[in-house]
Amino acid sequence: MNENVYKTIGLCLKAGKLIYGTYKVLDRYKKYNDLKLIIVAIDAPVSVKQRYKDFTITRFVLDRETISKILGRNSEIVIGILDEGFSSLISSGLGG
Numbered sequence: 001m002n003e004n005v006y007k008t009i010g011l012c013l014k015a016g017k018l019i020y021g022t023y024k025v026l027d028r029y030k031k032y033n034d035l036k037l038i039i040v041a042i043d044a045p046v047s048v049k050q051r052y053k054d055f056t057i058t059r060f061v062l063d064r065e066t067i068s069k070i071l072g073r074n075s076e077i078v079i080g081i082l083d084e085g086f087s088s089l090i091s092s093g094l095g096g
Contacts, residue, residue, distance in 0.1 A: 005093035008086060009070050009079070017083040020071055022048055025080040029055065036087035041067055041077040048077060061094050 012018040019025055029035050040052050041064040052058045068076050081087045 002093045005090055006066075006070050008089045008093065012081060012083065012086040012090075013071060015083070015086075017086055018079055018081055020067075020073070020076045020079045022051075022078045025078045026051060028080060034082060035080040036084050037081040037090060039067070039079045039081075039090075044077040052078070059091070059094060 009018065019028055025035070025038060029038065035057060038052060038055060038058045039062060040049060040058060040060050041062055042060050043063050044060075049060065062070075064075060064077050067079060068074055071079070081090060
């Protein structure tokens with residue numbers, strides 16, 4: 001992974017354009033449909049992956065440890081990006 005992706009996610013968090021947590025992200029997506037990108041850890045439980053697999057904006061790319069390290073929290077497995085600019089920067093850094 002590109003170090004710039006990690007920095008961009010951190011900047012997105014500081015800008016208030018990122019939410020995290022399995023249920024928070026899912027509720028936000030279903031209620032407002034304003035998320036631009038959802039990142040689910042590749043080592044997330046199957047039940048979590050099943051909840052997000054049908055959303056076209058979902059990417060399964062980072063592992064749980066990396067997501068938690070970027071956010072400075074323990075055991076976070078789902079993050080949602082609210083800003084189109086951050087979303088495109090992160091997507092391009094992730095290879096797509």
